[in-house]
Amino acid sequence: MKIIGFNASPRRNGNTAWAMGQIMESAAEAGAETRIFHSGELNISPCKGCLGCAKGGGCVVDDDMREIYAALKQSDGLVLGSPLYMAQMSGQAKVFTDRLFAQITPRFSPRFNEENAGKRLILVFTQGNPDQSRFQAYYDYTRDMFRMLEFDVQDFIVAAGTRGGQASENTELRDLLREAGQKLARGISTY
Numbered sequence: 001m002k003i004i005g006f007n008a009s010p011r012r013n014g015n016t017a018w019a020m021g022q023i024m025e026s027a028a029e030a031g032a033e034t035r036i037f038h039s040g041e042l043n044i045s046p047c048k049g050c051l052g053c054a055k056g057g058g059c060v061v062d063d064d065m066r067e068i069y070a071a072l073k074q075s076d077g078l079v080l081g082s083p084l085y086m087a088q089m090s091g092q093a094k095v096f097t098d099r100l101f102a103q104i105t106p107r108f109s110p111r112f113n114e115e116n117a118g119k120r121l122i123l124v125f126t127q128g129n130p131d132q133s134r135f136q137a138y139y140d141y142t143r144d145m146f147r148m149l150e151f152d153v154q155d156f157i158v159a160a161g162t163r164g165g166q167a168s169e170n171t172e173l174r175d176l177l178r179e180a181g182q183k184l185a186r187g188i189s190t191y
Ligand SMILES: Cc1cc2nc3c(=O)[nH]c(=O)nc-3n(C[C@H](O)[C@H](O)[C@H](O)COP(=O)(O)O)c2cc1C
Pocket: 009, 010, 011, 013, 014, 015, 016, 017, 082, 083, 084, 085, 086, 087, 088, 126, 127, 128, 129, 130, 162, 163
């Protein structure tokens, strides 16, 4: 089982990196091969909409997404973590999602695993607002959007009330994240 993570927070040691770290660590402990990409250390441009990818050779943009495309093709699961920015995913998460277009078929299923159907996906959001349900409509929409892209959304974790680095002190949250990582590695879906 190969799992890659994309941390869509610019902060290398922020709440999102911590939350993703818990998932990836526990997945590794359960036997998965894991690799995490931190957007803050990468150069990833927005999609140019050139449709160069439609010619069949993949994305024509030469940047760090090339390495992620290669890793994604070989992976069984993806963990996408984002801080909530202005009540939505971060710009880095949106650029990453748009760039997946190069590996999406005309019916919007992932090109990289047509044979396997449905790459496993865990979504993790961190938000400053302590009210877990405040942005539920947006989170539901986001889950459905990734389902439309035919990802097998296995879990959706919201770490709320992260101001002042409180997320890492929340043992209940840590257990939830670690359980999600174990389930991902073992192919068990929460949904
Ligand atoms: C530009 C920006 C916009 C934000 N917008 C929201 C928001 O709309 N709602 C919210 O609850 N928190 C918001 N936050 C707080 C972050 O979501 C929260 O601190 C998050 O855990 C940061 O993740 P990080 O430590 O991985 O960078 C915002 C933070 C920033 C920097």
